[in-house]
Amino acid sequence: MSLLELKDVSKVYGDLHALDHANLTVDKGEWIAIMGPSGSGKSTMMNIISCMDRPSSGKVIFDGKDITKESRRKLTEFHRDKIGLVFQQFHLINYLSAVENVMVAQYYHSMPDEKEALEALERVGLKDRARHLPSQLSGGEQQRVCIARALINSPELILADEPTGNLDEANENIVLDIFRQLHKEGTSLVVVTHDPEVGEVAQRIVRLDHGKIVSDKKNDNFSE
Amino acid sequence: MRQWKKLLMIGLTVALGASIATAMLNVMLDVGDKINEELKTYGSNITVLPQSEAVMNKLYDVENGEEKNEYIKESQLGELLTIFWANNITDFAPLTDTEVSFGGKNVKLVGSWFDHHLEFVKKGTTYQRDTGIINLRSWWDIKDGKWLDEQKLDSANYAMIGAELAKEQNIKAGDTITVNSEKGSQTLKVTGIFESGDDEDQCIYTPLGVAQKLTGSDGMFKKAEVSAITSPDDELAVKAAKNPSLLSGDEYDLWYCTAYVSSICFQIQEAIPEASASAVRQIADSEGKILEKTQLLMSLITLMSLIGATLGISNLVTSGVMERSQELALLKAVGATNGQVTGLILTEIIATAIVGAGAGYFMGYAFAQIIGQTVFSSSIEMSGMVAFIVIVLIIAVTLVGSIPAIRMLLRLRPSEVLHGGH
Numbered sequence: 296m297s298l299l300e301l302k303d304v305s306k307v308y309g310d311l312h313a314l315d316h317a318n319l320t321v322d323k324g325e326w327i328a329i330m331g332p333s334g335s336g337k338s339t340m341m342n343i344i345s346c347m348d349r350p351s352s353g354k355v356i357f358d359g360k361d362i363t364k365e366s367r368r369k370l371t372e373f374h375r376d377k378i379g380l381v382f383q384q385f386h387l388i389n390y391l392s393a394v395e396n397v398m399v400a401q402y403y404h405s406m407p408d409e410k411e412a413l414e415a416l417e418r419v420g421l422k423d424r425a426r427h428l429p430s431q432l433s434g435g436e437q438q439r440v441c442i443a444r445a446l447i448n449s450p451e452l453i454l455a456d457e458p459t460g461n462l463d464e465a466n467e468n469i470v471l472d473i474f475r476q477l478h479k480e481g482t483s484l485v486v487v488t489h490d491p492e493v494g495e496v497a498q499r500i501v502r503l504d505h506g507k508i509v510s511d512k513k514n515d516n517f518s519e
Numbered sequence: 520m521r522q523w524k525k526l527l528m529i530g531l532t533v534a535l536g537a538s539i540a541t542a543m544l545n546v547m548l549d550v551g552d553k554i555n556e557e558l559k560t561y562g563s564n565i566t567v568l569p570q571s572e573a574v575m576n577k578l579y580d581v582e583n584g585e586e587k588n589e590y591i592k593e594s595q596l597g598e599l600l601t602i603f604w605a606n607n608i609t610d611f612a613p614l615t616d617t618e619v620s621f622g623g624k625n626v627k628l629v630g631s632w633f634d635h636h637l638e639f640v641k642k643g644t645t646y647q648r649d650t651g652i653i654n655l656r657s658w659w660d661i662k663d664g665k666w667l668d669e670q671k672l673d674s675a676n677y678a679m680i681g682a683e684l685a686k687e688q689n690i691k692a693g694d695t696i697t698v699n700s701e702k703g704s705q706t707l708k709v710t711g712i713f714e715s716g717d718d719e720d721q722c723i724y725t726p727l728g729v730a731q732k733l734t735g736s737d738g739m740f741k742k743a744e745v746s747a748i749t750s751p752d753d754e755l756a757v758k759a760a761k762n763p764s765l766l767s768g769d770e771y772d773l774w775y776c777t778a779y780v781s782s783i784c785f786q787i788q789e790a791i792p793e794a795s796a797s798a799v800r801q802i803a804d805s806e807g808k809i810l811e812k813t814q815l816l817m818s819l820i821t822l823m824s825l826i827g828a829t830l831g832i833s834n835l836v837t838s839g840v841m842e843r844s845q846e847l848a849l850l851k852a853v854g855a856t857n858g859q860v861t862g863l864i865l866t867e868i869i870a871t872a873i874v875g876a877g878a879g880y881f882m883g884y885a886f887a888q889i890i891g892q893t894v895f896s897s898s899i900e901m902s903g904m905v906a907f908i909v910i911v912l913i914i915a916v917t918l919v920g921s922i923p924a925i926r927m928l929l930r931l932r933p934s935e936v937l938h939g940g941h
Contacts, residue, residue: 342934347852368856375854382937386849390522403854444853 297356298323298451298483299344304353306339306506313339314350315506321452326474326484328497328514336506337487338456344485345454346374358451375404379445383457385437387429393440394425397447404448415443419473435466442473453477455486459493471496525839526871529832533875534882536828537913540821541883544905546890547817552748553895554810563611563655563744565784567591567796590615590739591794593727597639598790599745600646603775604783607748610654613740615730619698621723622688628698628723630730630740633669652724655744656715664692664711669726678707678729681720685712698723700733745787745796749780751810756781825916832920836868840924840931847928848936857929864928865921872917876910883909 299321306314314336321327331337342348343355346362349370354363362373387396397412416422419439429437438458445453455474459467471493474484478498486497494500498517502510569589591613599611616629632651639646653666663685667677680690690696690709697706707725714720731737752760756779759766763785766774774782780798787796840847850860884901891899 338934345852345934347932347934371851371854371856380852380937384937386845386852386937388846388849399850400853403850403859448854 296323297321298325298358299485300354300356301340301343301350302354302356304340304343304350304355306336306343306348307351312506314343316353317503317506317508319501319508319511321483321485323451324478324481324483326478326498326517327486328494328500329485329487329503330489330491330494330500331503332489334505335503337489337503339506340503341454341456341485341487344452345378345380346370376448377451379448379450379453381438381441381445381453381455381458383460385429385434385441385461387437387440387444389429392426392428393421393432393436393443396429396440397444400444400447412443412447415447416440418446418476419443420469433466435462435469438462438466438470439473442470446477450482452483452485455484457488457490458486459488459490467493522839522843525835525842526867529835529839529868530871530875530878532828532831532835533872533913533917534879536824536831536916537876537879537909538882538886539824540912541880541905541909542886542890543817543821543824544908545883545887545899545901547814547821548902548905549891549899550813550817551750551810553891553897553899554813563746564749564780564799565745565747565787565796566799567611567743567745567787567791567794569741570793570795590736590741591743591791593731593738593740595791595794596740596743597637597641597646599787600637600639600648601641602783602786602790604747604778604786605646607778607783609746609748610650611743611745612650612652612655613727613743615727615734615736615739615741617700617730617734619700619723619733621696621698626684626698626721626723628700628725628730628733629719630725630727630733632727633667635669652744655746656713656719659713659715662712662714664709667710667724667726676706676708677710677726679711679713679724680709681722681724682712682714683720684722685709696723698733702733702735705729705733743794745783747780747783748778749783750778752779752781755779759785825912828913829916829920832868832872832917833923836864836921836924837927840864840928844931844936848931848933851931852933852937861925861928864924865918868921869914869917872913873910876913879913880906880909 297320299319301317301319304314304317305312317336317340319340329337329340339348343350350363354361356362357373357377362370365373388399391399393416394409394412397415398407398409401407401412413422413425416425419442421436421439421443424432424436429440432440438461459470462470474486475496478484484497486493488494495514495516497514499511499513501508569591571589593613596611596613599605599608612632612635614629614631616627618625619628634649634653635651637648637650651669662682667679678696680696685691690712692709692711694709695706696709697704707729727740731739755770755774758770759774759779760781763771763774775785784796784798788794847860850863887899887901891897
């Protein structure tokens, strides 16, 4: 059953077609890697999927509902309730501790609950670092806090933009193990990456070039 | 840390704006009384004459026309202590002048109260006041001797002499002189030589009793000078000055209960029916003009300081939002609405502004006292209303100053800030 559908979606900036008549379906519980070189339209697709940007044309259907024409406020609510974001640069608030950074997402979703936030950090193996500031954490640890923040509101879809782009190999493996665990638990994952090693662990690989989807294949090497 | 510095700068900007606004508004509200007090040192602003003489003056449009021998009873002067605006009357003195021969020439002798202790009883109430020309002629420079102390000396035998006359007649303090009039002669001991810088330097000033004896007008006086703290004239005062009976009931009440020079004159005439009180226009007009100009200057300084604070806040908040664009975009990305993010920024800024305004208010209090002591040699009374006005102004300035930053905040797109371009 599909969770997300992009139907003939284009995004045009002046003469530039950042996304050009793209069609994509993400099933519930599916793990997809979106790959492509710089400027291929990966981030544009991610922004449209995350409801942080609107397509110039085409439709975005989430859980059977066309959200293309929703108001900005509705899109914000929708995005807050359904989607968790993981960023390459982590984007943690530097004067808040790890657990407080997780609670920020709770604050704008429902209400902060420190116990739940600590549980989310425990899922990514960082409960003992909960009171540390981002500056006191390694890059891998900061990314795990970012993942805990994305998970805290139990989203239906995790969107990760180059989640291992700033990490060393050891931390990259830790993050990918977390993704495997989330996938096992039934969370849908869309990971934008240009790293073949990250792409290769996904269930399905979609390749973009010049805004067009040039291939969309199941990953034969995928293993749970 | 950087944001704390930014908030500290916003607080300081607000404090500076608030302090200037507080100081200027308090001085502005208090400056009327201060300027009045200053101008009181230049003499009286109301003249009381017998009715008939006032009518003649009005007909011929002169202040000091041909001398008449009309008088008012000295005992009635105490009525000034009973009128509605009695507390605004700071000093008053009766005056009776006459020509006497002295040293082979005719000179003007003026009888008046110097520091007279007045007691007046009306309907069982006793009113008291020490009043006289010591305060009404505060610009006199005593060149020799001292002021005539009416309460300590046997007033009938003392006098003060103008500097020119004293020099001409070679008289010093402590000398005795004799003056003659049609009604008799009087020997007087000179307590002091004064320099006034005008025609009075050719005069002899004595207690009122001496002039009454020399003019045969016991218990009477020719005119009185009154110094009163007044409000500047406005349209209502001008309308009332023409004819109070033209005012509507409400206008009349407002005029009567406002310390316009015309309403004080009107009340003096009510209290002393045979007298006519009129404003010394130069003084009354000067008060109004100086007050208006001073208040305009203070308003402009307040306005400029608030505009400066607005621009300062605008720059600081805008640069603060720019520096925090990632954090604010992140908040939007995790589900914060524009309203919530705007509310967060405004709450921080308004809380900082209120702290700054509090500090500024106390700084403004100090500035106001410095201005009061430096310019008027007295303290400035702080008004509670100013605190309220300053808080409202500061909140308005903060909100207006935050508009550019809020517009930037509303345009902030998390997709551009957090993921880069396309």
